[in-house]
Amino acid sequence: MDEQFEHWRRQEQARDSTQRQTYADFKQAVMQGDDGGRLLNYVNSSVIFQAGVDFESKPMVVFCACNLPDPRTVDYDRLLNLIIFRLDEFVESDYTVVLLTSGAAHSPGWHWMSKAYRRLDRRYRKHVKSVYVVHPSMWSKLLFQVLGRVV
Numbered sequence: 001m002d003e004q005f006e007h008w009r010r011q012e013q014a015r016d017s018t019q020r021q022t023y024a025d026f027k028q029a030v031m032q033g034d035d036g037g038r039l040l041n042y043v044n045s046s047v048i049f050q051a052g053v054d055f056e057s058k059p060m061v062v063f064c065a066c067n068l069p070d071p072r073t074v075d076y077d078r079l080l081n082l083i084i085f086r087l088d089e090f091v092e093s094d095y096t097v098v099l100l101t102s103g104a105a106h107s108p109g110w111h112w113m114s115k116a117y118r119r120l121d122r123r124y125r126k127h128v129k130s131v132y133v134v135h136p137s138m139w140s141k142l143l144f145q146v147l148g149r150v151v
Contacts, residue, residue, distance in 0.1 A: 043082045058094045066104040102135035
């Protein structure tokens with residue numbers, strides 16, 4: 001995300017060197033996108049959302065991998081930025097993740113998954129207290145076994 005922000009900032013500064021760009025401007029531009037914010041609305045309603053609180057009153061963040069859009073029609077780098085922007089709402093305190101994996105028509109490749117994992121710095125991982133995987137596929141079981149050894 002930092003590389004993309006710097007690239008975007010350099011482009012904007014070339015257009016108007018008198019205007020100072022901020023991270024908030026970058027975030028707003030990514031959220032709006034070239035589709036008028038339709039992908040943002042889809043991500044917030046169908047891919048990642050809060051579904052109440054768990055028994056310890058921690059927010060439950062549901063990530064529906066089964067609702068990921070077709071990578072041929074959606075820029076997955078922008079999708080990752082939108083997911084991270086949504087997670088920013090939860091990273092300051094403990095939270096629980098529920099991962100829905102079965103029935104996914106489109107699954108991201110290993111390269112994108114490793115890039116996404118590298119982009120989630122310590123503040124995103126620090127407050128995750130529980131991860132529940134609902135109906136794991138062989139792919140997600142393997143992924144968690146590999147990541148479990150890395151973390």
